[in-house]
Amino acid sequence: MDRKILDKIKKCLRLAQSSNANEAAAAMRQAQKLMEIHGVTADDVAISDVESHMAKAGAGMTPPSHVAMLANMVAGAFGAELVYCPQHDGERWHGRFEFYGVNGAAEVAGYAFEVLGRQLKRDRNAYLATLSKRMKRATKVRRGDLYAQAWVNTVAREVSPHQRSEAEDKTIAAYQAKRWEEPLETRQARDNTKGMRSHDHDALRQGHRDGKKVNFHQGVNGTRQASIGEVAS
Known part of the structure; x- marks a missing residue:
């Protein structure tokens, strides 16, 4: 068009x-x-207001649960939708999230996801560094992901979903129908936390403590702006 x-x-x-x-x-x-x-058509005019923003997921063909949780949280915070887009470069898979929405929702959600994603990765790596070097890799991955899930869940408690208007919902629905004739296949995130042990609870506690330090502001009076930082110790 x-x-x-x-x-x-x-x-x-x-x-x-x-x-x-x-x-x-x-x-x-x-x-x-x-x-x-x-x-x-009238729908063509309406859906021309939908914008999209690609954000690197730092994951492969299938994202781990905490990454999917984070992406869904920020999308909801700004009234955006999202779809996971893995691509293969001939050697490995690279995952990205495409955020899409109206009135700047896609760009600000993508920005928030990228900034929070870097902060979560940094905190998760710092937590993993405290674990014994003799620990099995599977145990480290499980505890790291439990930590990350607790981190995201804690940040999410301070987030209120953005309530889209009826007109915005109709525009998004028209865009989805135009772009995807068939409903998108739901991709299940990779859960590495199965088989949790009693000793793993410390990962949840530490993730909760560190998640409380994250300062995530969505904007006020209906504006879609993200302000992200860390509470001073």
């Missing part, structure tokens, strides 16, 4: 809301004419 044509149509539709009846009628006729000439 030609972006210039869409912009012209949207400009006419905005003018069609003018308090000047003659100006509004003329703008609406022009919008309808352009839509007819170029085969543009």
Whole structure:
């Protein structure tokens, strides 16, 4: 779809809301004419407002549970949707999350995910460094992921899901229907925490403690802005 044509149509539709009846009628006729000439539907105009943002997941073909949890949390915080997009470069898989939404939701959600993801990775690695070097790798992975899940769950307690308007929901639904004719297959995240042992509870406690240090502000008065930092010790 030609972006210039869409912009012209949207400009006419905005003018069609003018308090000047003659100006509004003329703008609406022009919008309808352009839509007819170029085969543009009302849904095409609506979904042109949907933007997307790609964010590296730091994962392979299937993301671990804590990474998927983090992505879903920030998407919900800003009223965005997301889809996991693994790609193979001939040697290995590289995963990315595509956030999409309206009114800047995709970009700010992608930004929040990337910043929080780096902070979580740093904290998880710091926790793993405290474990015995003689510990089995599977045990380290399990405890590291338990720590990360507790970290994300703790941060999520301070987050309120963004309530999209009915119009935004309709726009997103139209975009999804246009882009994906068939419903997307649900991809299950990789859970490395199965077989939890009693000694693993310390990982949960430490993840909770460190998660409480994260300062995540979503913005106020309906604005979609992310401010992320760490509470001073």
